[in-house]
Amino acid sequence: xxxKILEVKDLHVSFKTYKGEVKAVRGVDFHLNKxxxxxxxxxxxxxxxxxxxxIMRLIPNPPGVIKQGEIIFEGTDLxxxxxxxxxxxxxxxxxxxxxxxxxxxxxxxxxxxxIMEGLIKHQKLDKKTAREKAIEMLRLVGIPSxxxxxxxxxxxxxxxxxxxxxxxxxxxxxxxxxxxxxxxxALDVTIQAQIIDLMKALQEKTGTSIILITHDLGxxxxxxxxxxxxxxxxxxxxxxxxxxxxxPKHPYTWGLLGSMPxxxxxxxxxxxxIMGTPPNLLDPPQGCPFAARCQHAMSICTQEMxxxxxxxxxxxxxxxxxxxxxxxxxxxxxxxGGK
Amino acid sequence: xxxxxxxxxxVKELKKHFxxxxxxxxxxxxxxxxxxxxxxxxxxxxxxxxxxxxxxxxLIRLYNPTSGSVxxxxxxxxxxxxxxxxxxxxxxxxxxxxxxxxxxxxxxxLDIIAEGIDIHGLATGEERRKxxxxxxxxxxxxxxxxxxxxxxxxxxxxxxxxxxxxxxVEPDFIIADEPISALDVSIQAQVVNxxxxxxxxxxxxxxxxxxxLSMVKYISDRVGVMYLxxxxxxxxxxxxxxxPLHPYTEALLSAVPIPDPEVAKTRERIILExxxxxxxxxxxxxxxRTRCPKAMDICATAVPEWKEAKPNHFVACHLYNx
Numbered sequence: 331x332x333x334k335i336l337e338v339k340d341l342h343v344s345f346k347t348y349k350g351e352v353k354a355v356r357g358v359d360f361h362l363n364k365x366x367x368x369x370x371x372x373x374x375x376x377x378x379x380x381x382x383x384x385i386m387r388l389i390p391n392p393p394g395v396i397k398q399g400e401i402i403f404e405g406t407d408l409x410x411x412x413x414x415x416x417x418x419x420x421x422x423x424x425x426x427x428x429x430x431x432x433x434x435x436x437x438x439x440x441x442x443x444x445i446m447e448g449l450i451k452h453q454k455l456d457k458k459t460a461r462e463k464a465i466e467m468l469r470l471v472g473i474p475s476x477x478x479x480x481x482x483x484x485x486x487x488x489x490x491x492x493x494x495x496x497x498x499x500x501x502x503x504x505x506x507x508x509x510x511x512x513x514x515x516a517l518d519v520t521i522q523a524q525i526i527d528l529m530k531a532l533q534e535k536t537g538t539s540i541i542l543i544t545h546d547l548g549x550x551x552x553x554x555x556x557x558x559x560x561x562x563x564x565x566x567x568x569x570x571x572x573x574x575x576x577x578p579k580h581p582y583t584w585g586l587l588g589s590m591p592x593x594x595x596x597x598x599x600x601x602x603x604i605m606g607t608p609p610n611l612l613d614p615p616q617g618c619p620f621a622a623r624c625q626h627a628m629s630i631c632t633q634e635m636x637x638x639x640x641x642x643x644x645x646x647x648x649x650x651x652x653x654x655x656x657x658x659x660x661x662x663x664x665x666x667g668g669k
Numbered sequence: 670x671x672x673x674x675x676x677x678x679x680v681k682e683l684k685k686h687f688x689x690x691x692x693x694x695x696x697x698x699x700x701x702x703x704x705x706x707x708x709x710x711x712x713x714x715x716x717x718x719x720x721x722x723x724x725x726x727x728l729i730r731l732y733n734p735t736s737g738s739v740x741x742x743x744x745x746x747x748x749x750x751x752x753x754x755x756x757x758x759x760x761x762x763x764x765x766x767x768x769x770x771x772x773x774x775x776x777x778x779l780d781i782i783a784e785g786i787d788i789h790g791l792a793t794g795e796e797r798r799k800x801x802x803x804x805x806x807x808x809x810x811x812x813x814x815x816x817x818x819x820x821x822x823x824x825x826x827x828x829x830x831x832x833x834x835x836x837x838v839e840p841d842f843i844i845a846d847e848p849i850s851a852l853d854v855s856i857q858a859q860v861v862n863x864x865x866x867x868x869x870x871x872x873x874x875x876x877x878x879x880x881x882l883s884m885v886k887y888i889s890d891r892v893g894v895m896y897l898x899x900x901x902x903x904x905x906x907x908x909x910x911x912x913p914l915h916p917y918t919e920a921l922l923s924a925v926p927i928p929d930p931e932v933a934k935t936r937e938r939i940i941l942e943x944x945x946x947x948x949x950x951x952x953x954x955x956x957x958r959t960r961c962p963k964a965m966d967i968c969a970t971a972v973p974e975w976k977e978a979k980p981n982h983f984v985a986c987h988l989y990n991x
Contacts (some may be wrong), residue, residue, distance in 0.1 A: 518945075522926070523924035523938060526926075527940055548883075551933040552927075575928070589857065597888075607826075
């Protein structure tokens with residue numbers, strides 16, 4: 331059996347605003363095994379980015395508060411770690427790449443300085459060795475003539491090159507976990523394909539475990555081993571890649587899959603959108619948060635939040651339709667194709 | 670099928686260059702020709718900087734072309750003046766990418782949607798309000814929304830307001846510039862279904878500009894592919910996706926992530942090397958040659974001709990020379 335490297339248990343994160351408490355993450359459980367890639371998918375505001383930033387403890391406090399829960403990384407609970415401990419972990423044990431390479435690099439420092447920073451701080455390398463290592467990293471992520479590129483500034487790089495540089499920075503200290511928050515969303519498709527290929531190749535080489543945050547199910551199908559589907563601050567379904575794509579159980583997952591035009595969908599067929607919009611997390615509904623948009627909602631759905639039930643040892647879903655007394659509902663063909 | 674159709678808009682050798690100072694010129698669009706038929710949806714795809722948005726903006730006269738012509742219903746749009754220009758402004762409308770930036774935050778929805786109605790004097794007083802409410806209902810909102818301001822709406826709702834505004838003057842040609850890229854997946858499908866329904870009901874013609882190839886395939890009758898200011902291929906959408914001729918189209922299609930794990934594992938991808946070159950100093954000959962896996966000697970010296978390689982399937986590539 332694979333061993334868990336990171337485990338998130340019953341995590342609750344809230345933000346105090348003048349309007350009240352926004353409950354962004356409301357009880358999230360998942361784990362990450364060594365060497366695997368999990369994808370956290372969901373729409374804007376579902377809490378996927380807050381979850382990942384909480385793992386890195388990047389949520390500013392105030393206004394953000396970890397209300398309860400644990401994040402276990404190699405035996406330590408990161409929610410209780412001191413700022414000093416976190417400094418040792420960030421960039422060295424757990425690294426992160428962000429969506430927008432334009433704003434997440436420091437425009438006043440050369441790319442080389444930014445890669446060397448972590449190496450000098452965490453691995454205590456001297457400047458010369460750090461520089462050699464930085465050149466090696468740039469070469470690894472496929473940047474041509476790295477010796478001269480090292481002394482250039484971010485504005486001299488194109489969007490795809492900046493994202494490669496970000497990956498080089500993130501991987502310089504060989505972290506055990508890499509969190510990639512929408513790493514390809516800002517990029518064009520041909521560049522996106524380059525970056526995904528690069529991430530796959532680097533994972534094979536270094537054995538890093540990856541948490542990929544995205545809303546693009548196409549990218550997920552390409553790279554992930556397991557998928558966690560989030561909605562309104564909760565995990566509604568999680569399972570192996572094939573389980574989520576071919577045997578989805580939650581109506582929200584059906585909705586996500588059905589909203590995307592598949593290549594075998596003819597133009598006469600309608601897409602299957604999810605009606606309405608997500609709930610306001612200032613005052614989340616008492617029952618299942620998806621009930622208001624769900625075609626199959628029953629009266630219990632608005633009253634009580636369903637527990638995460640096991641469909642198989644790897645596949646879990648939180649939906650009342652799984653209850654033995656619930657009517658049998660088949661996923662729409664727009665979601666699962668003819669299969 | 671497109672043969673018996675009426676051409677509503679015709680673009681000939683269109684060029685749009687921008688002077689960026691220092692004697693440098695960005696050739697954003699550099700000699701593009703195509704026709705759009707009444708009632709169809711023409712998709713325009715390509716990566717950032719390929720000139721697809723510039724084309725959209727030049728068609729609707731937000732930019733003046735550097736050279737070439739845009740003919741709408743038989744008239745060159747840059748010759749229009751006075752009442753004819755006003756009529757053109759009614760007939761052609763645009764939906765913008767960013768629903769957050771394209772609505773005036775100081776105007777309520779009623780006034781935003783009625784602005785065109787006022788300018789063209791289509792209705793006043795009670796009739797004006799009635800029209801706006803009808804439009805709101807057409808796009809899936811309701812009368813209660815009329816007095817609210819843009820900040821009170823979600824992205825998808827704002828895009829619906831943008832569509833209602835475009836429809837208010839009863840256009841027959843709509844340019845949609847990345848109308849769904851800023852929206853969440855589930856909301857994208859809502860907006861696309863709405864646009865398709867409206868097209869059926871009102872017989873609209875669309876120019877749909879986007880970088881999401883799977884959505885473009887789904888919504889368009891024909892698709893044009895652009896690279897660095899030129900059109901490289903144009904065909905009916907099934908033909909383009911089933912049998913792409915241009916190496917760039919092939920690479921672009923193979924790079925589209927497909928939400929199906931089995932397909933993702935088995936298909937072969939063409940990964941292009943490097944980045945798109947600068948449009949200030951584009952490569953000689955074929956502009957794609959620096960990244961093309963099939964480049965030949967001739968590609969550096971001669972610009973490939975735009976020709977009909979198969980019926981209704983146009984391509985600009987030396988691979989298809991006789």
